[in-house]
Amino acid sequence: MKRIALLALVALAACKPAATPAGPGAGGPPxxxxxxxxxxxxxxxxxxxxxxxxxxxxxRCGFCHLRGGMGTNLLTKQRVAVGEPPEKGLLANxxxxxxxxxxxxxxxxxxxxxxxxxxxxxxxxxDSVAHYLGKAGK
Amino acid sequence: MKLTLPQRLSPTQxxxxxKAFEAVVGKDWVMASDADRDAYSDIYAPGSEEEWPASAxxxxxxxxxxxxxxxxxxxxxxxxxxxxRGKNLGYGANAPRMPGSIVLDLGRMNKVLELDPxxxxxxxxxxxxxxxxxxxxxxxxxxxxxxxxxxxxGSVLGNALDHGIGYTPYGLHxxxxxxxxxxxxxxxMIRTNMGAMANNKAAHLFPFGFGxxxxxxxxxxxxxxxxxxxxxxxxxxxxxxxxxxSIPKAxxxxxxxxxxxxxxxxxxxxxxxxVPSWLGKVVLMGQRKDxxxxxxxxxxSRVDEILKEHKLGYWHMGxxxxxxxxxxxxxxxxxxxxxxxxxxxxxxxxWWHPGDPIVSVDPTMGVPSAVALQMGDWVGGRGAHMGxxxxxxxxxxxxMDQLKRSRKIIADHDVDFYASFTMGGRFCNNINMLMYDRxxxxxxxxxxxxxxxLVRDAAANGYGEYRTHLGWMDQVAxxxxxxxxxxxxxxxxxxxALDPNGILAPGKQGVWPAAYRDQANKEQRA
Numbered sequence: 242m243k244r245i246a247l248l249a250l251v252a253l254a255a256c257k258p259a260a261t262p263a264g265p266g267a268g269g270p271p272x273x274x275x276x277x278x279x280x281x282x283x284x285x286x287x288x289x290x291x292x293x294x295x296x297x298x299x300x301r302c303g304f305c306h307l308r309g310g311m312g313t314n315l316l317t318k319q320r321v322a323v324g325e326p327p328e329k330g331l332l333a334n335x336x337x338x339x340x341x342x343x344x345x346x347x348x349x350x351x352x353x354x355x356x357x358x359x360x361x362x363x364x365x366x367x368d369s370v371a372h373y374l375g376k377a378g379k
Numbered sequence: 380m381k382l383t384l385p386q387r388l389s390p391t392q393x394x395x396x397x398k399a400f401e402a403v404v405g406k407d408w409v410m411a412s413d414a415d416r417d418a419y420s421d422i423y424a425p426g427s428e429e430e431w432p433a434s435a436x437x438x439x440x441x442x443x444x445x446x447x448x449x450x451x452x453x454x455x456x457x458x459x460x461x462x463x464r465g466k467n468l469g470y471g472a473n474a475p476r477m478p479g480s481i482v483l484d485l486g487r488m489n490k491v492l493e494l495d496p497x498x499x500x501x502x503x504x505x506x507x508x509x510x511x512x513x514x515x516x517x518x519x520x521x522x523x524x525x526x527x528x529x530x531x532x533g534s535v536l537g538n539a540l541d542h543g544i545g546y547t548p549y550g551l552h553x554x555x556x557x558x559x560x561x562x563x564x565x566x567x568m569i570r571t572n573m574g575a576m577a578n579n580k581a582a583h584l585f586p587f588g589f590g591x592x593x594x595x596x597x598x599x600x601x602x603x604x605x606x607x608x609x610x611x612x613x614x615x616x617x618x619x620x621x622x623x624x625s626i627p628k629a630x631x632x633x634x635x636x637x638x639x640x641x642x643x644x645x646x647x648x649x650x651x652x653x654v655p656s657w658l659g660k661v662v663l664m665g666q667r668k669d670x671x672x673x674x675x676x677x678x679x680s681r682v683d684e685i686l687k688e689h690k691l692g693y694w695h696m697g698x699x700x701x702x703x704x705x706x707x708x709x710x711x712x713x714x715x716x717x718x719x720x721x722x723x724x725x726x727x728x729x730w731w732h733p734g735d736p737i738v739s740v741d742p743t744m745g746v747p748s749a750v751a752l753q754m755g756d757w758v759g760g761r762g763a764h765m766g767x768x769x770x771x772x773x774x775x776x777x778x779m780d781q782l783k784r785s786r787k788i789i790a791d792h793d794v795d796f797y798a799s800f801t802m803g804g805r806f807c808n809n810i811n812m813l814m815y816d817r818x819x820x821x822x823x824x825x826x827x828x829x830x831x832x833l834v835r836d837a838a839a840n841g842y843g844e845y846r847t848h849l850g851w852m853d854q855v856a857x858x859x860x861x862x863x864x865x866x867x868x869x870x871x872x873x874x875x876a877l878d879p880n881g882i883l884a885p886g887k888q889g890v891w892p893a894a895y896r897d898q899a900n901k902e903q904r905a
Contacts, residue, residue, distance in 0.1 A: 276739040276746050278514050288407050304510050304532050304749055309739040311749040315756055348414060353755040353762060355422040355472070358465065359410055360438045360486035 294373025340375030411435035463537025531747030550651025564878030583609025601884035625692030633775030760816035856889020
């Protein structure tokens with residue numbers, strides 16, 4: 242099976258995810274390339290504050306920011322380049338993010354990340370996600 | 380982004396329209412701040428995002444709300460630009476063709492209404508993304524596989540409606556659509572095919588109806604808003620056999636296509652076969668500057684070195700056979716025999732069986748991923764891409780003809796060449812990925828000139844694009860010119876009959892309603 246995985250990577254221009262220890266300065270274990278299922282969106286009104294930030298992060302941001310995701314791959318490369326371990330490519334493992342920063346990046350985009358609309362993630366949901374990820378300054 | 384009002388609307392009329400929309404969907408789902416307009420702009424715009432500005436966005440939660448908004452749009456004369464999830468990246472994302480249009484964001488309509496594990500189909504709303512459907516299928520433990528595009532962040536229906544392609548036997552996504560519910564431009568609602576009969580039990584199974592079948596009329600279309608549709612899904616295969624091969628030289632693509640075509644057409648190979656050039660592999664190994672640190676296209680001599688350094692062929696071909704193991708084995712023998720006439724390198728073979736893990740970045744295995752978008756990092760800066768995508772017959776004469784011309788034009792514009800051919804039947808979608816830094820005005824200007832040249836040249840030689848960015852919709856529509864643009868004349872006659880106020884997606888695919896026909900790009904519309 243591993244071979245199919247690798248060949249598929251090559252075939253789809255998705256070979257060597259940035260987190261694979263290949264480039265200069267890279268190190269640590271390769272990321273888990275298996276599909277990681279997102280959490281279900283927590284029940285409740287999308288416009289109401291106080292829903293579970295961890296589940297919302299997984300459900301609304303998990304397209305790219307779980308293991309093996311595009312955002313994780315690019316961020317892993319960036320974190321490794323500044324001397325951090327590859328695991329810091331996962332936003333959930335970061336301790337230096339503030340809630341305001343998370344909200345700003347989600348709404349304004351950053352590098353390859355497009356801006357998120359309020360249909361993608363409502364203000365109330367983004368508050369929960371930012372509270373969950375924004376471990377700095379708490 | 381500053382407010383660009385819908386054409387011919389005063390600020391008061393615009394405000395009144397938004398107020399009316401709020402009464403339908405609630406205040407929070409009418410979005411009209413500068414930040415909202417930014418969020419509904421083309422993240423990969425080749426030039427200023429303000430060339431394709433939305434004035435606002437409105438997000439209904441149901442087909443009833445869609446109908447109500449469409450009726451109000453007729454009353455207030457506000458043009459709407461429907462998007463399913465708005466992730467049509469490289470083709471305009473969620474931005475409208477006509478400045479000032481109001482984006483109708485269907486992302487909240489994200490219910491999987493039916494999933495039939497035996498007959499292999501689902502009925503879904505437009506806001507259902509590939510990840511949503513994948514997770515739903517897994518949670519239901521349904522023995523079904525999806526076909527996913529390279530970027531699977533978007534909507535299943537939105538992608539199929541825009542003629543998106545995937546890499547499994549169900550890779551022609553528009554062909555998987557069966558039975559739609561559509562809100563027409565006057566707010567009326569129809570169901571197509573057998574679904575035109577109330578409570579019909581085969582609405583999403585029989586691909587026609589009684590009388591004319593309208594499904595394809597609502598793809599790449601501004602004739603209606605699809606509020607739900609049936610999509611056929613592939614039965615989960617008992618095994619998958621991967622046969623992979625590096626193809627050494629650029630010119631080898633001719634015999635590769637001639638070898639694959641009969642296998643594909645006869646059904647030995649079921650999937651849509653993806654054959655990308657080397658840059659498709661290298662683009663994600665790092666950034667361009669890691670491989671070539673000068674401006675301008677990477678020279679051929681350096682390309683040869685890169686291929687040697689990384690042990691790559693010019694092309695890579697990964698065939699997948701899906702189904703019973705004994706059938707896959709027999710098919711593999713036929714394929715190997717066909718290729719042995721041209722190349723001595725053996726295929727690398729690998730089997731997958733149920734229970735084996737599936738990597739998240741492999742669309743041939745029906746798993747959604749957005750990792751293909753990593754190519755945005757290749758050029759540095761705010762990387763973006765556009766795809767020039769002519770359809771060519773699946774034969775070496777045509778493939779080589781198109782390849783040579785597009786390669787020369789791309790080289791003449793000093794841009795890296797990154798081509799792929801996806802054989803979906805008797806044809807290939809020849810996608811040429813053009814990557815650029817949005818913050819470099821010279822690169823953007825060059826890219827636009829290059830795109831113009833590619834469209835003109837392909838049409839002059841008998842090849843047309845299957846899909847294009849907002850900025851080239853008029854130009855590409857103009858290349859479909861048989862009998863003094865008879866197709867456009869028909870499209871616009873139908874458009875005017877169904878949409879007399881021209882409120883639905885004016886300019887989509889170069890089809891303009893009478894009310895806004897003056898907004899077409901005059902230089903690009905003969």
